[in-house]
Amino acid sequence: MNATVDPSISAAITASIESVINTALRYDPASLQKIAAINDVLAIASTTPALTLYCHGTRDGVRIMSHCEAPTVTHLSGTPLALISLLKKPTTLANSGVELAGSVGLLQRWQVILNELDIDWEDAISSVLGDIAGPVAAKTILGGLNWSKHQGDEQIRLFKEYITEELKVTPSKTELNIFNDAVSDIKMDAERLQARFFQLLNTQTKNTGTSDKTNNKDAV
Amino acid sequence: MSTTEQADTSVDNNTAADSSQKTHFGFEEVRVEDKAERVASVFHSVAGKYDLMNDLMSGGVHRLWKRFTIEVSGVRPGHKVLDIAGGTGDLAYKFSTLVGDTGQVVLSDINSSMLNVGRDRLIDRGVNNNVQYAQLDAQFLPFANDTFDCVTIAFGLRNVTDKDLALRSILRVLKPGGRLLVLEFSKPQNSLLEKVYDQYSFRLLPLMGKLITNDADSYRYLAESIRMHPDQETLKSMMAEAGFANTEFYNLTGGVVALHKGIKP
Numbered sequence: 018m019n020a021t022v023d024p025s026i027s028a029a030i031t032a033s034i035e036s037v038i039n040t041a042l043r044y045d046p047a048s049l050q051k052i053a054a055i056n057d058v059l060a061i062a063s064t065t066p067a068l069t070l071y072c073h074g075t076r077d078g079v080r081i082m083s084h085c086e087a088p089t090v091t092h093l094s095g096t097p098l099a100l101i102s103l104l105k106k107p108t109t110l111a112n113s114g115v116e117l118a119g120s121v122g123l124l125q126r127w128q129v130i131l132n133e134l135d136i137d138w139e140d141a142i143s144s145v146l147g148d149i150a151g152p153v154a155a156k157t158i159l160g161g162l163n164w165s166k167h168q169g170d171e172q173i174r175l176f177k178e179y180i181t182e183e184l185k186v187t188p189s190k191t192e193l194n195i196f197n198d199a200v201s202d203i204k205m206d207a208e209r210l211q212a213r214f215f216q217l218l219n220t221q222t223k224n225t226g227t228s229d230k231t232n233n234k235d236a237v
Numbered sequence: 238m239s240t241t242e243q244a245d246t247s248v249d250n251n252t253a254a255d256s257s258q259k260t261h262f263g264f265e266e267v268r269v270e271d272k273a274e275r276v277a278s279v280f281h282s283v284a285g286k287y288d289l290m291n292d293l294m295s296g297g298v299h300r301l302w303k304r305f306t307i308e309v310s311g312v313r314p315g316h317k318v319l320d321i322a323g324g325t326g327d328l329a330y331k332f333s334t335l336v337g338d339t340g341q342v343v344l345s346d347i348n349s350s351m352l353n354v355g356r357d358r359l360i361d362r363g364v365n366n367n368v369q370y371a372q373l374d375a376q377f378l379p380f381a382n383d384t385f386d387c388v389t390i391a392f393g394l395r396n397v398t399d400k401d402l403a404l405r406s407i408l409r410v411l412k413p414g415g416r417l418l419v420l421e422f423s424k425p426q427n428s429l430l431e432k433v434y435d436q437y438s439f440r441l442l443p444l445m446g447k448l449i450t451n452d453a454d455s456y457r458y459l460a461e462s463i464r465m466h467p468d469q470e471t472l473k474s475m476m477a478e479a480g481f482a483n484t485e486f487y488n489l490t491g492g493v494v495a496l497h498k499g500i501k502p
Contacts (some may be wrong), residue, residue, distance in 0.1 A: 024305045024487055024496075025305070025490045028304045028308075075334075082308045084305065086310070087313070160295070
């Protein structure tokens with residue numbers, strides 16, 4: 018429950034998110050059908066700001082609530098960025114900054130649906146612009162978005178190469194791996210040396226002990 | 238707003254010789270037997286533009302209050318729900334989608350005009366298989382004991398004459414473990430907000446009523462009846478005295494509206 022947020026505000030947030038998601042889902046009937054089968058409640062808690070949303074499937078789409086009386090099967094918590102990045106790359110929780118409590122199975126069901134999401138954006142845009150302008154606009158918009166994403170990825174790759182190869186501010190991945198291997202070798206050599214030293218020490222201790230016994234025996 | 242037509246049962250001690258009981262109709266004191274008719278005329282007058290006025294008066298926020306009420310209800314498929322003073326069917330429509338084909342919703346109101354508008358709206362929205370309609374008085378519910386999983390009354394309790402009687406009647410028809418939700422205007426928790434709210438209620442609302450429905454008096458009554466309604470803690474105590482357990486309330490929009498919840502033990 019969201020104790021610190023006025024319920025009117027949290028209701029406005031959930032209503033907005035739910036409306037956007039369900040409007041998009043109308044153009045992916047297959048996903049809508051899968052979502053309708055999910056009756057268990059998933060809680061998604063943002064740490065900053067402190068807000069928890071609860072969701073489960075209905076035949077009309079996703080139901081998102083700020084307050085839930087039903088028991089929660091799975092509870093995710095993390096920063097908003099961490100939670101959103103989980104949606105983008107729903108593969109593993111390791112090093113994601115998101116904590117999970119409860120059933121992993123429910124989360125996996127949602128991840129499968131996200132991975133297989135196939136919203137017919139052309140239909141969605143055509144419903145607004147009409148059957149002639151719609152497909153053209155959809156092609157232009159989607160093409161533009163794909164180009165932007167490609168350019169963004171390319172820029173990041175080029176920037177990484179620039180700072181490692183041109184400016185040489187940071188070592189490259191290969192140089193870093195070589196360095197790490199060298200450090201590992203030194204570490205293993207040091208451990209071997211330490212083991213040999215203790216072995217020699219033990220041997221000498223045993224020899225000293227045996228020699229003492231012999232001298233004592235001779236003395237007797 | 239709701240449309241129950243009973244008068245408060247407070248007795249005016251100064252007129253003990255005149256044994257007629259007095260009650261509040263907004264800020265006005267009227268005889269018990271007159272209040273019913275006065276309240277009825279208010280809601281017969283506003284029924285036609287009730288939803289429009291709700292949207293205008295609250296800026297659409299009433300939909301958020303009702304959405305939160307639905308969330309707190311915990312209603313699920315197969316449940317039986319009674320919506321008292323359901324008026325034009327906002328809550329009943331949502332409940333009908335939640336209870337499914339195996340559940341049941343009863344939309345009730347004491348005012349036939351409001352009930353007719355609610356029934357027409359629900360039928361127009363294609364709801365016809367799990368909703369029933371009943372014209373009834375919240376103080377004397379005509380249902381068997383332990384019938385409902387959830388009873389809601391949104392913006393109606395303040396118009397009930399004998400609130401204690403209504404609360405006990407609701408307790409009777411709830412199943413053990415069932416819950417009552419009372420969504421009602423209440424006392425703002427911030428003094429600045431309270432001042433703004435007073436100005437809005439007593440100046441702007443009647444003006445809006447006059448411009449849109451040509452009925453300023455009805456919306457003046459709305460503002461006045463809100464001020465006469467018990468505040469958050471008082472209503473919570475009343476529910477506990479009526480027999481409800483785990484009573485609590487949520488302040489919405491700074492306490493302008495409160496949602497009270499109680500469980501039948």
